[in-house]
Amino acid sequence: MAAANERFPYLENADELVVVQRGPEPGGLKGAYRAFRETARGMKTTLARVFEGPKTVQYPEEKTPVYPRFRGRHKLHRFEDTELEKCVGCSLCAAACPADCIRVVAAENDPADRVSAGERYAAVYEINMARCIFCGYCEVACPFDAITMGHEYEIADYNREDLIFTKEMLLAEPLERNPLRTEDE
């Protein structure tokens, strides 16, 4: 920076000097050669993309696999051995839901014909998918792992009414329409 002070003696502090880097002067034979060379380089770059082949995922036919922890449409679960519902109608999921999209109406279990494993069960369990923000808080709040987030994301529909998922729909095994990523992917 000493050299800078010699060239600009009015500068008190050499740190104030801003060195601007300019490109080479345009025009002239050199400039023409440079323009030609750079154009050729650009043409080569684009042609290389042709040989790389398309990167497009042809969506409705091909799908990008989802990760195992992907938060898609909810699922309600049953015990595998007794076929009883895991949900006991405690409404903790509804309380945790920031979008207020879960409605639970609990009812007492009939000992002769049990629906769930606990004292009570969810007579009505509805999730309004139009309001759900897929945050996964319901899954975290559930003390019995009765509700989890699935992998399905193609839940668009024509009517808002159709987006209110009932307990039967959530309990039913959803069609696994979306590929899952493998461990190392």
Place this chain on the structure above:
Amino acid sequence: MTPLPVAEVGFAEASWVMIVKSLVIFAVVFAIIPVLTVVERKVLGRFQARYGPNRVGIHGMMQPLADALKLIGKEAFSPNRSVPLLWALGPILVVFSGVTVLAILPWGNVQEIGSGDVGLYGIDVSVGILFFFAFSAFAFYGLLLGGWASGSKYSFLGAMRSAAQLISYEISMALALLGPILIAGTLSLTGVVESQDTVWFIVPQIVAFLVFMVAGFAECNRAPFDLPEAEAELVAGYQTEYGGMRFGSFMLAEYLEMFVISGLAATFFLGGWMGPGPGFLDPLWMLLKTLALVFVFFWVRATLPRLRYDQLMALGWKVMLPVATLNVIVTATLVTVL
């Protein structure tokens, strides 16, 4: 009264042969143009690592049909402030100028077909390339009229730009073609092709070829010289107010002109119909060379960004014109000396 100075015709034929020939050329080229539109989109897609249209028909090859049907089905409206007759004349002139030049593109030498000899070209006029310049410059009347008669500032700006572009590049284009003409010693396009018997003119005239191609991009209003229609700043330039098949005509003319310029470049620099094999393969070679050059058009479009207006002018007047002039002087000197 002296007769009008009419251009000589290299190879005279019966008029019905001429009509059949022109119909065949017209039909073949107009079958190629729609394919070019979809191929361009697919090629551009590949350049950008995507597929391009692939939904309509096999590999999307029916896309131009869908496009054309859509355009034809649209209402033929015209803006309130337009000048109706001139406004409608614009696209007609543009297509007309492109189609006329097809007449002189040579697709092959004189062949024996059936009982008589037939030249595989529309007409072999002695003024050849002047014919091309006369009619390709016509296209700019179309753009200018269309742009002005639209009664819209964007259209007018686009039209003015296209006029400026024409003046800047037409000269270097003509000068670039002067090199091969000087070597061939004839203006007739068949004559030019025949004089490339030993070596294609791209070898001694590589500079002229580059100048011609660059000027050709500008002539067709193609990237990187698509200033007249610059979507970003002028909406679509002179096409802004056009819709339906009138807009389609402009698009058709653009591809037609691209095809014609490529054909001329193939004729003048790549040996035209010359190629191995018997005579009836000539049109195939010509078509192959033309399409290869059309691919270069797509390639350049996929690569180079649009020039700024002053850069366009600077390139035209400060680079292309001196280079083309120098090429002509050197060629003329060498032709005289050798």
